[in-house]
Amino acid sequence: MNRHDEFENAISAHWADIVRLGILMFADETEAEEVAQQTFFKAYTAWDSFEGRASVRTWLFRIAVNVCRRNLTTRKRFQGERLEHQIELAHPETDPREIQMQEKVRQALEQVAPPHRLILTLFCIEGMKHQEIAKIFDVPEGTVWSRLHKAKQELKKAFHTIED
Numbered sequence: 001m002n003r004h005d006e007f008e009n010a011i012s013a014h015w016a017d018i019v020r021l022g023i024l025m026f027a028d029e030t031e032a033e034e035v036a037q038q039t040f041f042k043a044y045t046a047w048d049s050f051e052g053r054a055s056v057r058t059w060l061f062r063i064a065v066n067v068c069r070r071n072l073t074t075r076k077r078f079q080g081e082r083l084e085h086q087i088e089l090a091h092p093e094t095d096p097r098e099i100q101m102q103e104k105v106r107q108a109l110e111q112v113a114p115p116h117r118l119i120l121t122l123f124c125i126e127g128m129k130h131q132e133i134a135k136i137f138d139v140p141e142g143t144v145w146s147r148l149h150k151a152k153q154e155l156k157k158a159f160h161t162i163e164d
Contacts, residue, residue: 007047010056011040017057017126018064024121025068025114027106035071039064054135061128062136065118072114104162111158116151123148 001009018039022032042063043050050059109117122128122136130148134141 003047007044010043010060014057014060015040018060021061021064021068021121021126024109024125025072025118027110031071035064035067038067042067055132058132058135061122061126061132062138065122065136068114068118104159107162108155108159111161112151112154116147116154119144119147120151120155 015036018036019032022035023029026032026035039060043060050056054062109120112120119133119137122133123130128136130141130144133144133148137144
């Protein structure tokens with residue numbers, strides 16, 4: 001398989017995951033698509049220098065995380081919109097109690113600082129392991145454990161303020 005075909009396969013395999021990361025970070029489908037486009041443009045320009053020390057997925061998520069960070073820095077704050085539309089698309093016949101819980105979780109996640117929201121997204125939603133997240137952030141695995149613990153505490157606190 002040539003490099004062009006490998007890149008096309010990477011797009012097919014990981015586009016939806018990168019878009020989902022963008023939606024969870026920005027709560028906006030247009031911005032999520034922009035994150036994916038920027039990620040794959042950067043990956044395309046660096047494709048020949050990819051050495052394979054990490055999986056393609058990890059490498060792409062590292063690029064996507066950097067794109068999200070840069071976009072968040074530009075914005076200086078989270079400007080998310082409601083995610084009900086995204087939830088409805090994913091689960092059109094969801095139990096009303098489940099929808100209410102998803103809304104509370106979404107509201108709590110919006111209150112979490114962007115760096116913590118990012119690590120929670122990678123771990124809880126994308127299902128990445130600590131080792132993979134460490135490669136994405138280029139930090140020791142222990143740092144991921146620590147950051148994830150702090151992020152979970154922040155999410156729990158935010159969730160409790162919504163419940164009250």
